[in-house]
Amino acid sequence: MNAAPASAGEQAVAAAVLRSDRFRLEREGDWVRIEAIITAMEKGRVQRLSDDDVLALPVLYRNLLSSLSIARESSLDAGLIAYLESLTLRAYFLVYGTRTTFGAWCRSFFGGGLSRAVRAIWVDLLIALAFMVVGALVGYALVAADQDWFSRLVPTQFADVRVPGASREALESTLFGEARSDGLEVFAAYLFSNNAQVAILAFALGFALGVPTVLLLIYNMASLGAMLWVFASRGLTLEFVGWLSIHGTTELLAILLAGAAGLHVGRALGFPGARSHMAALSGAGRTAAQVMAGVIVMLICAGLLEGFARQLVQSTTLRYAIGYGVLTAWLLYFFALRPRRS
Template sequence: MDIDAFVTAHQPTWNRLERLVQRRRELDGAEIDELVDLYQRVATHLSIVRSGSRDPMLIGRLSALVARARAVVTGAHAPAWREFVKFWTVSFPVVTYRTWRWWLGTAVVFTAVAVLFAAWVSGNPEVRAAVGTPEEIKQLVEHDFANYYSENPAGSFATHVWLNNAWVAAQCIISAAVMGLPIPQILYTNAANVGVTGGLMIDAGRGDVFFGLITPHGLLELTAVLLAAAAGMRVGWTVVSPGPRPRSQALAEQGRAVMTLVIGLFAVLLVAGLIEALVTPSPLPTWARIGIGVLAEAAFLSYVIVYGRRAARAGETGDIDNAPDFAPAS
């Protein structure tokens, strides 16, 4: 099917239905009859497009139009709870799942940089001397690092951590507007900070304290931040290599995918913040605190793999413009 010719031929019909839907409270009898007729015709167009084209933008547009027209014709609407469930079982996990290559690559590079910095600092007295005086390093490794997690009330600390992590993730998301170019620097700075602190703690013989405090919340926290960074860089790469789609269409799709991630990561970072405020400084044994962090990370990754893979196999994209289709396709 020549999709361009099909769009050209039926665009006036779609525009007319759109106008009638927008004026739904002002329609007279003849216009109501016209709206019902156009709704049936556009539903048929949607069925044709679905069977003869893989253009997600066009399918999403017609799906939304047919759903809105059906709501006017029948008075039906999508319950809010259904939209909520769809977001968490389809939209967010499928967008996350479809980003896995960028996400995994980002995680590998981030970890490598942090490990290299830790090894460099722990094995090089000259580097440690450049980081701080012996008194400053002693204060950090013996007091400041551990006290950071318990010196403030849990509630205010959780809020502070949540907002701070959300800001780092937001920087990555915002950077998508400039092709993601600042993101490597943002990640490098954070990886270097983690590596330097870890190197100082390990050199002082307090590596168990470092990993015992950073692991419970750090796994989920870094996973979320690295996902935001991966999504931002993926948008930037779309500018360079949009694939078979028009560049504007590819960018629009990736941009909406990023917005879906923003909402989902807001909740994920909240969980990480609560773990950091309530579990990390708790009197639980180290193995128990680390176990909680590992379980939280495993639960999130399992959720993404199970629901994301299922949605991807069903042809879902997570595009927020591709609203749930409550209208018949034929």
């Protein structure tokens, strides 16, 4: 009674195996050839390939896609499908992927790609700069009118003795304390983490039409304005600005760029123009991502200046020279460097 069904099942399996073997025999030559080409290119041996192999790669890739499609539709064995999928993925990156070394990418990025991306968001830079200036003025004015605002605007870890009512001597000691190298590495790492968090949030919040980004920029600068009032009230404005400038020019410029990148994405989402929302977001996202890569580099520089140079340099004049010399270098790089596209 069970012989017939078993025989039918065996026949079905045998037919499937035969179909799979015939499919493999008909196309395996192309698979072996494209796998050899891919392997040679992955190992950097392109010069060993013949001109015919290089020219045949796109055709072989299309045939490989066709083979994979047929294998899936015909429900051929899973091992064959997995092999074709792996081979197709490897071929895709060689046919359509960007083949460049890390060094070449760095030369392209820092040699003009980053500066072009920054110039492309100049409108957003002006908007972000305006809100940052407003934030600093608001923070200064609020504390000048009511000193209770200071504790609401300035995080406690930054306040210590730098609070309203502190004596000139106490405030001056925070600006020109004895330079110590021990622990500066930890301090630099902490400040870099804080600044990076503000910059990344300013960028990430841009998706909500840029409104949270604007609020974060205003709040961050309001804290700075509040702290500025404390030192200004004791006649230490120049000294405080010099103390801040040695690292703050780079740090604040990085936060400005991050905020502008977030606003650029928000503007693309809210006002895509003639393009679709997806097309506008795609273009804005690529530009903003380049800017943010530069922001990370700037924050690393700011962290080093903040943790080391600011503590070791005790001259206000030298602090101004370093801070605004570095700022000038950044601005020249972003807006004066205009290499021709390769």
